[in-house]
Amino acid sequence: MVFQKKKSFFGRLQEKIEDVILMRPEVDEDMLEELEEALITSDIGMDTTEKIIRRLRDDVKRMNIRQPEGVKGQIKNIISELMDKGEAHKLSDKSPLIILVVGVNGSGKTTSIAKIAYRLQKEGKSVLFAAADTFRAAASEQLQIWGERLGVGVIKHKEGADPAAVIFDAVHAAKARETDVLICDTAGRLQNKKNLMAELEKMYRVIEREYPEAERECLLVLDAATGKNAVSQAKEFSQVAQITGIVLTKLDGTAKGGIVITIADMFDIPVKFIGAGEGMEDLEPFDAAEFAASLFE
Incomplete structure (x- = not known):
């Protein structure tokens, strides 16, 4: 582990x-x-x-x-x-599954998407990416690079496009291809919570209308090395998105580890994945008992 x-x-x-x-x-x-x-x-x-x-x-x-x-x-x-x-720690194993991924820039969001896709592929599931972070320069290009490495298709529009339009096209592509899991990269602009909330709500409406039978998850990616900032981000995002799980990244380096305990206690949101390292295998499902035991080994 x-x-x-x-x-x-x-x-x-x-x-x-x-x-x-x-x-x-x-x-x-x-x-x-x-x-x-x-x-x-x-x-x-x-x-x-x-x-x-x-x-x-x-x-x-x-x-x-x-x-x-x-x-x-x-x-x-x-x-x-x-x-x-x-059981809430586990990512839903139902198909079709749509995962919205939120998190501020620099949290390791795009890399986490790739690592989750890699795990799903190892489980024999087909994956598709939606590049719905249309406001950040090079966001879709980053996702495209990971898609090419993993052999995962990427649905994208031009920079500045309506993110919900990307989701619309991605949902229809996932349905047509009978894809098991659609993973959607979304913007993480907390500076304007009202706009971000409206943007996410629009995405939810598109998914509900176009693919009501699909299971849904919304994962928040947090950089553990930011310490208490990660806690404030969890609070902010939980106010604008229907978060079903947390992905904690960068627990090597400067992270003190205790942030994992704080976030799990403060928010009624399970930690689903935890990561330390750059390798594709370095993002793993979270296990509370194993985590606690690791503190004393």
Whole structure:
């Protein structure tokens, strides 16, 4: 799993927790306060950290935990339960499926689209791309390059065209070709939320009218290395789009890892994919239990 591939992925968070536990001969209030500080400085939000520590404090009393090693196991369980959204973590396996992908420029949106397509192809599914980010220079060209590499067709219009018109043509192409999955790249201009919301609503209406039997997903791509900015983006996009899942990218490098926990806790939206690295295999389905376990391996 990608969790084991990068030491820097959750290294800092893991080391901070280990340092606190190893320094204490037994569990006490000072230890819990130091754990709280370690979590906060690892990009876990204040509210989420307080929730974890409150649960931990209750568990320590209820289970009469004295040894620091016991605390480690409880933190793992709490984080796993906090993040686990059950079957919602999985991308719909129904066909036909239409996936709208949203996210700000630079978040790794186009690359994530390619990696998801690669995974779907490995599962034996046919894929088609829609280049509906028509306002960003070279957006459709980037998608075209990935399409050529993967052998995926790309439905596109000229720059500045109506994104809903691209979706219309892409939906009809997907129907005619009996494509399993249509993945639509969309604009990520949060500067004007009203326009973005209207644009996305228009796309939804086109899909509903032209392909009502198709299953739908809307994935938000977030750059984990941006830390708290990723949280604010999740908040903003959840107000303008019907987000069904989050794709967290760039968890190697500067990411502290804790941002994954915060986003999963704050928003009732499951993390569906998680990525560290540039390779096509480096975007994998998210597993809450495996994620929590990786913090202590």
